[in-house]
Amino acid sequence: MIIAANLKTNLTRKQTSKYVDEVERFLNANNISQEVLVFPAMSSLNPHAGKLTIGAQNAYPVLNGAYTGEIGLEHLEEFGIKTILIGHSERRHILGETQESITKKFDFYKNLGFRIVYCIGEPLEIRKAGEDELLKYLDTQYAGIDLNYENLVIAYEPVWAIGTGLTPTLNDIEVLHTKLKKKSKAPLLYGGSVKVTNAKDVLALKNVDGILVGSAALYAEHFCSMINYAQALNK
Ligand code: PEP
Numbered sequence: 001m002i003i004a005a006n007l008k009t010n011l012t013r014k015q016t017s018k019y020v021d022e023v024e025r026f027l028n029a030n031n032i033s034q035e036v037l038v039f040p041a042m043s044s045l046n047p048h049a050g051k052l053t054i055g056a057q058n059a060y061p062v063l064n065g066a067y068t069g070e071i072g073l074e075h076l077e078e079f080g081i082k083t084i085l086i087g088h089s090e091r092r093h094i095l096g097e098t099q100e101s102i103t104k105k106f107d108f109y110k111n112l113g114f115r116i117v118y119c120i121g122e123p124l125e126i127r128k129a130g131e132d133e134l135l136k137y138l139d140t141q142y143a144g145i146d147l148n149y150e151n152l153v154i155a156y157e158p159v160w161a162i163g164t165g166l167t168p169t170l171n172d173i174e175v176l177h178t179k180l181k182k183k184s185k186a187p188l189l190y191g192g193s194v195k196v197t198n199a200k201d202v203l204a205l206k207n208v209d210g211i212l213v214g215s216a217a218l219y220a221e222h223f224c225s226m227i228n229y230a231q232a233l234n235k
Contacts, residue, residue: 061108160193
C-alpha cells in the first residue's frame with residue numbers, strides 16, 4: 001500500500017528533518033514494507049536516502065527560467081527528487097491551476113519518468129448533484145492525463161473532505177473507488193480527513209490502495225500509526 005503525507009505549508013526545515021528522521025526510524029525498526037511518501041514544503045526539501053521517499057508538492061514544468069515564485073526540474077534534481085504531487089485541490093481551487101496547466105505539468109514530469117501522485121476530487125455542490133454528475137466532473141479532471149502511465153498513482157480527495165473533518169461514508173468511498181478503478185489500474189489512494197481514528201477502516205476497503213493524509217500526518221507519531229495499520233493489512 002502507499003501511505004503519503006502532504007505537509008503543505010507546514011513544518012520548517014528543522015522540523016521537517018526531525019519528522020523525516022522519526023518516520024524513517026519507525027520504518028526501519030518495524031520492518032515496514034509499504035511505500036511511504038512525504039511531501040514537505042519546498043524550503044524544507046533535503047536529499048534523503050532511506051526507506052521513505054521525499055516528493056515535491058509542486059514544481060513548474062521547466063528546467064529553470066523566469067517563473068517567479070516557482071521551482072523547476074533543476075531544483076528537484078538538486079535533492080534527488082523523482083516524485084511529485086500534481087492536481088491537488090488547493091492548487092486547483094486556491095492557486096487557480098487549470099486542467100490545461102495541470103496537463104502540461106503532468107506531461108513534463110511523466111516524460112522524465114517521475115512518480116506522479118495525481119489528485120482528483122469534487123466540490124460539495126457536485127457531490128450533492130448525484131453520482132452521474134460526480135463521475136462526469138471527475139472525468140474532466142482526467143482530461144489530457146495518461147491514465148496508463150506506469151508510474152502513476154491517483155489520489156481521490158473530495159474537496160469538501162479536505163481539512164474539514166468530514167468524509168464520505170466508507171461505503172461511498174468503496175463504491176466510488178471501484179468505479180474509478182475501471183478507468184485506471186493505477187494505485188488509488190483516498191484522501192480527505194483521514195486520521196488515526198478512521199485510517200484502519202479506510203485502508204481496509206476494497207479498491208483503496210493507500211491514503212494521502214494532510215493535517216493528521218503533521219504528527220509523525222500519528223502518521224506512523226497509520227503506516228502500521230497499512231502494514232498489518234498488507235494488501
Ligand atoms: C490533503 O490535503 O491532501 C488532505 C488529505 O488533507 P487532510 O488530510 O487535512 O484532509
